[in-house]
Amino acid sequence: MKSTFSAALAVLFCFFTSSLMAADLLVEAESFTDHGGWKLDTQFIIEMGSPYLLAHGLGKPVAEAKTEVTFPETGTYRVFVRTKDWVGQWNAPGSPGKFQVAIDGKPLEETFGTKGAEWFWHDGGTVDIENKDVTLSIQDLTGFDGRCDAIYFTTNTNATPPSSGSQLAKWRKDLLGITEDIKTEGPYDLVVIGGGYSGMGAAISAARMGCKVALIQDRPVLGGNGSSEVRVWAMGNIRRGKYPRIGEIVEEFADKAKKSPGTYEEFGDEKKEAIVRAEPNIDLFLNHHANGLEMKDGKIASITAFDTRTSQVRKFEGTLFCDATGHGTIGALAGALYDQTDKGRMGMSNMWRWDEADQETTFPETPWALDLTMKDFPYPRDHHGQWFWESGFDKDPIQGAEAIRDWNLRAVYGAFNAMKNRDGASKHKNAELTWLAYVGGPRESRRLIGDVILTEEDIVAKRDFKDGCVPSTWSIDLHYPKKEYADKFPDNPFISIAVHDQRVDRSYGYPVPYRCFYSKNVPNLFMAGRCISVTHEALGTVRVMKTCGMMGEVVGKAASLCKIHDCSPRAVYEEHWDEMDHLLKLPGQARRATVDAEIEMPDTLLPTSPYGPPSGINPTKLTGIVIDDRQAEKTGKWSEGTGLKGYVNHGYLYSGEKGAKVRFPIKIEKAGNYEIRYAYQPHENRSAQANVVVGIDTSRETTVINMKEQPPIDGGFYSLGVFTIKPGEETYVEVESRGDGNIHADAIQLIPVDEK
Template sequence: MIATRFMICASLVCAIASGTCDTTQAADLFVEAESFADHGGWKLDTQFIQQMGSPYLLAHGLGQKVPDAVTTVEVPEKGTYRVWIRSIDWVARWGVNPSPGTFKLSIGETTLQPTFGTVGSEWSWHDGGTVELAAAAVELRLQDLTGFDGRCDCIYLTTDLEATPPPADRVLSEWRRKQLGLPDEPQTRGGYDLVVIGGGYAGMGAAISAARMGCRVALVQDRPVLGGNGSSEVRVWAKGEIRRGKFPRIGEIIEELADSATKSPGTYEEFEDAKKERIVRAEPNIDLMLNHHAYSVEMDGERIVSVTALDTTTGAEVKILGDYFSDCTGHGWIGTWANAERTMVPTGRMGMSNMWAWDEVDAPTTFPETPWALDLSMADFPYPRDHHGQWFWESGFDKDAINDAEAIRDWNLRAVYGAFNAMKNRDGADEHTRAVLTWVAFVGGPRESQQLIGDVVLTEDDIVSKRDFPDGCVPSTWSIDLHYPKKQYAEKFPDNPFISIAVHGKGVDRSYGYPVPYRCFYSKNVENLFMAGRCISVTHEALGTVRVMKTCGMMGEVVGKAASLCAIHDCSPRQVYQDHLPDLLDLLQLPGKAHRSTPTAEIVIPADSLPLATSLGMPAGIDPASIEGIVADDSQSTKTGRWTAGTGLKDYVGFQYLYASPDSGAEIVFKLIVKDSGRYAIDVFTQSHANRSTRSPVWIRYGDQQQKQTINQRKLREEPYVSVAEIELAAGQEVTVSIETTDADGFVHADAVRLRKTDPAKHQ
C-alpha cells in the first residue's frame, strides 16, 4: 500500500458539518520513498534509522546512473502544491564539492526545477518549488543524475504554500506518524517465548536453536536478507572453528547455515542468502520478520515486555510481545533501550569496512572524475590485487560508532571512489584502461561498538591464562585479532585513516578453542535479556577473538537452548546458571538437529543428525567416549603455567595433547569421580618423543592419601598409555592426578588420564 495521507484539519470537518466550508485549509500528500512501488535501481538503506529517523532510497550506481524509482499516488484535490523532499548532500559535512549524489523529481509530466541532494550537511527538507496538480492519479519518478549515492527519504506536497514541514529525525515522529495515518496503537504479535532481534549468524543460531527446543520464536531483521556481515550485502566470509571443545555438538546448526564463501569479499552467489532464509523458514516455530527495524522497547520494571518495530517498506508499526529477548543487533540496541548496563571504549575501536571489487572488460572504459572523494594517488592505498578491496578498507577507529555511523560509511565510500579514480584517471590510468568498478558494499560491516555487561566480563587475561569457567561452552578459536590504522597509509588522513592492519595476539588455542562462559550471554541488570554476537559481555581485547561470525553463531545456539530452560522453569537467564546449569550442559551435548514440539515435549534425535565431531578438520585423535573407563581429557583439566598444544604425535586423545618445558612451574590437574566402589588402575595417556622427560612427576591424591610416581615419556610403548598405580576407591570418591614439570629432564607431556576398574580376582 502506498504511504500517502490527505490531511484535513478538524476545524474544516466541523465547518463542513455546520454547512459552512473554509476552503483555505491545506491538502497534503506524503510519500515515503521506500514505499515506491518500483525502486528501479535505487537501494533500500535501513542502517541509520536510529540516527536520521527513517529508511531511505539510495542511488548506489558506482558512478553509473541507476534506473528511476517510480510510483503512482492519488492527488487529494486540484490545486497548487509546494513540494518538499527530505534529503542530504552527503559530502557537505567535509566541506567538499560538488555534491555527488544528485537527483531530480518528476511529478506527472513536470520535472521539478531544483536538483536535490545538494543542500545540507545533515538530513533536512529541500524546497522543490510548486507544481499544478489535478485531483487524479499522478506518477512520481526519482531520477538519479550521477550514480554516486544520492538519497531520498520522503516527499511532501502541500497546498499551504507558506508551510515548512517540521524536523523528522526521530523514528516515526508524531508528524510523520500522522502523515502515514498510523493508528494510535500498533498491531501486536505474540507472545513469543523468545524474540530475537538481528538476523546475522548470532540471531539465526539463537532462533533455530530455541525453535528446535520447542520455543515459539520471532526473528526480527531490518534487511531483506539474513546473514548480517555474512550476507551478499556485506560479504565477510564466516570464520571461527565449530564443533569442537567441551561441547563438539555446538556449531552443527551453524554448519547447516554457513555459506560457501572462500574469500572476503566473495561473489553474490557464494553467500547463499536464499539458503539461509530457506532453512529458517523451514522451522515451524519461527515467525520470520524481514524488513522490520526494531526501535524501542516497553519495560515492566527490569523486564522487557515488548519490542516495537517499523516495517521498513510501508512504515507500519508492530509491537512484538515476548517472555525473553535476545539482542543480536551487534550494536546492543535492545540493551540500550532497556537501560542495560553497557560500555563502549572511547577510542581505538575496530572500525567499519565497506569492501569492493573491480574487473577488466574487453574494451577501454571511463570513470567520472570524483573531486568530492578522498584525494588519492596510487601510493595512498594498497593495490587491490585479485580485483578486491578487502577487509582492511576500514575506518571509524576513533569516531562514534553509533551516532556517526552514516558518516563512517560515507567516508569509506569516499575512500573507495577516490582509489578507483586514482586507478582510472590519475597515476594508475595507463594500467587500468579496461577496469570497471563492479561492486561496493553500501551496507557497512561494523566490528565493534557497544558491549552489554553480563555477570562475567571476559578479558584477555582470562583467555590467555585459560581460566576455566564452570559454564565455559562456546569455543573461540580465532586469535585475539585487533585492528589498528596502518601507519604508512594513515599519515595523509590522520583524523580518520581508512586502511587497517590486523595484529594477532597469542594465547588462543586455535584447534580446541577457548570456552567462552554462558554468563557473557545475558544482561547483568535486565532480567529477561540475552545477547549473542559482538555485543556480548567482553572487553575490547577479548572481542578480538569472539567476534567472528561462526563463533557468534554458536553463542546464539547456546542462548536458544538456555531460553528453552527459561520457558520450562519460568526463570531468568541468570537462574539457568544458578539452578539449571547441568540441564543446559546436557542440552549442549545434543545434535543440532535434535528437536521437540514444545519446551516440555520429548526430544527427538533425527536419523540424519551429524555424527559426533571429535576432530573435525584436524588430525584424527581418539574419541574419549570410545575409551573404556572414566576418562578426563586435557580439555577437562585445570592448567597453570604455559602449556603448548600439539597434534603431531599419533594416538592422542581428543583434539590435541599438551607439553611444557622442564622446571617451568607448569602443572595440569585431572579430576575423576568413580560411581562404583572397587579397585581401579590409573592410566596416564602419553606419546613418546626424543625430547620428552624420562622422569615426569605424577601425583595421585584421593581422600587423605597421596603418592608420587614418575614416568618415562621418552620411551616407546605399544599402548598409548602407561599405568602408574592401582588403588581402592569408594563410590563417589574423587581422585586427582597432577602432572608437573619439577625436576623433569625434558618436555613434560599431558594428554588424558583414565580410571580403569580391574578384575578383583587378580588380587585374591
C-alpha cells in the same frame, strides 16, 4: 518513527495553517511500488529517523524509482524533498548524489542532493498539478549514492516542515493521519532481534527445543555481516571443546566463501532463509526495524517494530528477548547496563571488488572523494578491497554510523579514481568497479553487561568457568589505523591493521561462559553476538561470526529451560545447570515440538567432532602457550596415534619415513625469553637420535632427543632451552625423520621464563 494509515503508498491529510485549509501530500520514498535501481537503506534509522532510498550505482545512474499517487486536488503545490548533499559535511567539492523528482515523467527544475550537510527538507519550488492522479518518480543523475527519504507537497506556500527529532516524527504522524494501527504478534517464548549469525543461531536453537520464536531482521536477507550485502566470510572454529555438538546448527547455514569479500552466490542468502522458514516454531519478520519497547515490573514486555517498506507497526509480545543486533540496541532501550569504548574501537568496513572487462572502460572523475594516488592505499590484490578498508575508530558507531559509511565510500571511490584516472590509469584500462558494500560491516559498538564480564586476562590465563560453553578459537584480533596510510587522513584513517594476540587455543578453543549471554539488570534479556558481556580486548576473539552463532545456539537452549521452569536466564546457571549441560551435549538437529514433548534425535548424526573434549592432557590446563600437533605443518607421510597415553589433546603424530617433517609455527605477541619444550611419548620403536630444530629468524639450534627414553619433565616434555623471541620473526620447531625409527610429534610448549 514512520507509520502508515492504510496499505496505500501515500496518505493524505488536510490541516489548517494560518486559518486557511491547505492541501497536503506526503510520500515516503520507501513506499514507492517500484524502487527501480535504488536500494532501501535501513541502517541509520536511529540516527536520521527513517529508511531511505539510495542510488548506489557505482558511478552509473540507476533506474528510476516510481509510484502512482493521488493529490487531494489540482492546483499549485510547493515541493519539499528530505535529502542531503552527502559529502557536504566535509566541504568536498561537487555534489555526487544528484537526482531529480518528476511528475508524469517531467522533472522539476530543482536538482536535489546538492545542498545541506545534514538531512533537511530541500525546497523544490512549485509545481502545477493539473490531474489528481500522477506518476511520481525519482530520477538518479550520477550513480554516486544520492538519497531520498520523503517528498512533501503542500498548497501552503509558507509551510516549513520540521527537520529532525521527535518534532519531525510527530509531524509525520499527524500529517499522515496515523491512528494507533498496531498489529500485535505473539505472545512468543523468545523474541530475537537481529538476523545475523547470532540471531539465527538463537532462533533455530530455541525453536528446535520447543519454544515459539519471533525472529526480527531489519534487512531483506539474513546473515548480517555474513550476508551477500556485506560479504564477510564466516570465521571461528566450531564443534569443539567441552560441548562439541555446539556449532552443528551454525554449520547448516554458514557460508562457504573462499575469500572475503566473496561472490553473491557464495553467501547463500536464500539457503539461510529457507533453513529458518523450515522451522515451524519460528515466525520470520524480514524488513522490520525494532525501535521501541514496553517494560513491566522491570522486565521487557514487548518490542515494537515497523515494516521498513510499508511502515506497518507491529508489537511483539514475549516472555524472553534476545538482543542480537550487534549494537546492543534493545538492551539500551530497556535500560540494560552496558559499556562502550570511547576511543580506539574497531571500525566499520565496506569491502569492494573490481574486475577486468573485455574492453576499455571509463570511470567518472570524483573530485568529492578522498584525494588519493596509488601510494595512498594498499593495492587491492586478487581484485578485492578486503577487510582492512575500515574507518570510524574514534567516531560514534551509532549516531555517527552514516558518516562512517560515507567516508568509507569516499575512500573507495577515491582509490578507484586513482586506478582509472590518475597514476594507475595505464595499468587499469579495462578495470571496472563491480561491487561495493553500501551496508556497513561494523565490528564494535555497545557491549551489554552480564553477570560475568570476560577479560583478556581470563582468556590468556585460561580461567576455568563452570559454565564455559562457547569455544572461541580466533586470536585476540584488534584493529587499529595503519600508520603508513593514516598520516594523510589523521581525523579518520580508512585502512586498518590487525594486531593478533596468539595466546588463544585455536584447536580446542577458550570456553566463553554462559553468564556473558544475559543481562545483569534486565532479568529476561539474553544477548548474543558482538554485544555480549566482554571487554574491548576480549571482544577481539569472540566477535567472529561462527563463534557468535554458537552463542545463539546456547541462548536458544537456555530459553527452553526458562520456559520449562518459568525462570530467568540467571536461574538457568544458578539452579538448572545440570539440565543445561545435557542440552548442550545434544546434536544440533535434535528437536521437540514443544518444551513439554520428548526430544527426538536425528536419524543420522554428524560424526563426533575430532576437536571435542581432549582424550589426553587438556592443553588449556597447561602453562604458557601450547601448540598442538594438529596446528603443525606436515610434510611426508604421518600417522595419528592414541595408543601411548599421556599425550596432549587428542593424540599425536608419528612417522618412520625418511625425510618426513613436522613444523610447529610459533607466533608471539610479546617479545621476551621463552623456554621451549617438546612433547613426545617414548617407545622402543622410536628413534634414538631425533633431531629437533628451533628456528628463529636465520638461526637454527638442534637438540638430539632419544625418543626411546622417558621425557625428563612431568607431562611428557623435553626442554629445548631458553630462547629470545621477538614478534614478527619467523620462529618454529621442526623435527625430521631420519628413517632409523619412528619420530614422535605431540606438542610444543612456550613458557615465559619469568612465569616458570
